[in-house]
Amino acid sequence: MKIIIAGAGEVGFHLAKLLSYESQEITLIDTNKKSLAYANNHLDIKVVKGDSTSIAILKEARVESCELLIAVTSSETTNITVCVLAKQLGAQRTIARISNTEFINYKDEVGFTKFGIDELISPEALAASEIELSLKQSSFNENYEFENGALTMAGLTLSRSASFVGKTVKEAAAIFPEIHFVPIAIQRFGTQYTIIPRGDTEFKRGDNVVFVTSEGGAEELCKLTGKENKEIKDVMILGGDQIGYKTARDLSEKGFNVKLLEGDRDRAFDIADELTKVLVINSDGRNVDVLEEENISDMEAFIAVGPNSETNIMSCLVAKSKGVNKTIALVENMDYFDLSHSIGIDTLINKKLLAANNIFRYIRRGEVVAMTKLSNLNAELLEFEVKSTSAVCNKTIKSIDFPRTAIIGGVIRNGVGMIALGSFKIQEGDRVVVCCLLKSIKRVEKLFI
Incomplete structure (x- = not known):
């Protein structure tokens, strides 16, 4: 995919870095020579020095063949202008970073798409929402809601008091058959490896485990892990x-x-x-x-x-x-994530990561409705909408040729979240939440095209 990023600041550089890892064709535009030189020396991308609101500069970046333009300069006026110009010059899709959240609240009423802006994002508003969700689910160190809470992602560290420590996923499921949650990713204490759990995977004390829960699952999870959602x-x-x-x-x-x-x-x-x-x-x-x-x-x-x-x-x-009881810190350096959890801070917020999560779903294949990268884990959580042409449509989960490095966390059908096990049959219109390691993303995407 050919992607143009206007703005080589902290958000723009972070996006360029993540997208370049995915072998996307990236062009970065900025007026700051030093920022561009650093990006050019550290990333496999093309850089263009100049004002991104200049039609000549946009043409130099080959905007006419651009599939996605992302404007993330520090000026929302510049970002809006760039998107409007780019759309007129042939860009297929545009995303503008803004700071005035009124634009997002009234985007349907104003009709930004008529001007050429397909999506508006505000890293600051995303961070504020993340903080509010973290307070609502105070016992968890990581949270994300799908479809206004129909399914929720919750991360926590297992203490000795957790009921299923020492048991395999299969053994835990047999003891707690009516549980409304499922583990989707595990990071062992003291390691950097991400495990996609299977039936024979054993829960261990100190594991950082990410779960997907349906309604009521968060409360059950708290009880079984000895935590209190105050x-x-x-x-x-x-x-x-x-x-x-x-x-x-x-x-x-x-x-x-x-x-x-x-x-x-x-x-x-x-x-x-x-x-x-x-x-x-x-x-x-x-x-x-x-x-x-x-x-x-x-x-x-x-x-x-x-x-x-x-x-x-x-x-x-x-x-x-x-x-x-609950501490939340805004950090810019991604390297602090592992260190801060180990010394006792409950939740870390990173604007760059939140903005990247919001934008990344537009480069994923298949009908991706929402996605988030799991903090400090080499995995992504994606929500796909099933089409009639999707390979998973009208199939039971156990009959799908799913990679072992990916797992279905749950399904939302008609607004209701469900923990879907092997015999569950996926239908057209379902929204399927999948957790997968980065190396298996392309294979998973093909199942939902």
């Missing part, structure tokens, strides 16, 4: 930039008691004027004394979304030491 109401947020602001606004509107710490005086007063239900404190949240003065030990969740990853991590560790 209701969270009192939240402290460090950082009043876009993600902190959106999170504070959304949570306060849903009845949470929110304290927000913002070091910049003018920004703090602006937020206080706009978010009347939020207690805004003009103070440096990195100061332990300040956190104690603001009764951090009384908080049920602490969310650090400041501009510095290291500060966010350290602040969460301080919160954890003060007895806060």
Whole structure:
């Protein structure tokens, strides 16, 4: 697939990096010579220096033969303009990164597709939504919802108290026959290997396991693993930039008691004027004394979304030491994921990864409705819509020639999520959630074309 990316910032470079691994034909456009030089030296892609809103530059990038154009510069005006121009010049599909979430809320009413913009994404809004979901499922370190919760992905680390530690998947299924969840990926403690579990796979203490659950499955999972999905109401947020602001606004509107710490005086007063239900404190949240003065030990969740990853991590560790049950940190460096889990931070949020997940489904073959990459695991979770021509249509799961490095986690039929076992027959219109290692993605895609 020929893909043009406008903007070589953190999101654009990360996308180019991931897409280049998949042998896609990538062209990266930016005005910053240093950013392009770094990308050119480290990635197998083509770079074009210039203004992406220039018709001449777009033509130099061969926009007329482009199958997907992704505009992710820091300016939403530029991104919208680039998409409109690219569509007129022959690009098949366009995606624009925006910061004003009103555009997403009213996209159907405004009709952005008529202008030439097929999809709008906001990494900041995606991060705020991810944080809200993490608070709702507080006992899990990773969450993702399919079809508004018809099926949910939940990740956790198995402790000694988990009922099925020491048992195989098959043995656990026999003991708990009415369970509404299924394991889809396992990472052994202290390793970087991802296992797609089979019937003879044994659960071990310290395993990082990702499950797919249907309705009620999350509660069952908590009981069997010795965890408690506590209701969270009192939240402290460090950082009043876009993600902190959106999170504070959304949570306060849903009845949470929110304290927000913002070091910049003018920004703090602006937020206080706009978010009347939020207690805004003009103070440096990195100061332990300040956190104690603001009764951090009384908080049920602490969310650090400041501009510095290291500060966010350290602040969460301080919160954890003060007895806060749920800690969430925004990090930019993907290498921190494994380290931070091992030292006790519950959930990590990465804007680049969220944006990439949102965009990646447009390059997958088959009718991909949604997808997410599993954090720190070499696997993807994809939701396919079954067509009459799909190889899996009207077949039972056990009769499908599925690779051993992939597994069906569940099926959504008429809006209802189901844990589908071997005798389940897939029908046209079903939405099938599949977890697969990266090496088996192409083979899985062919089953749903």
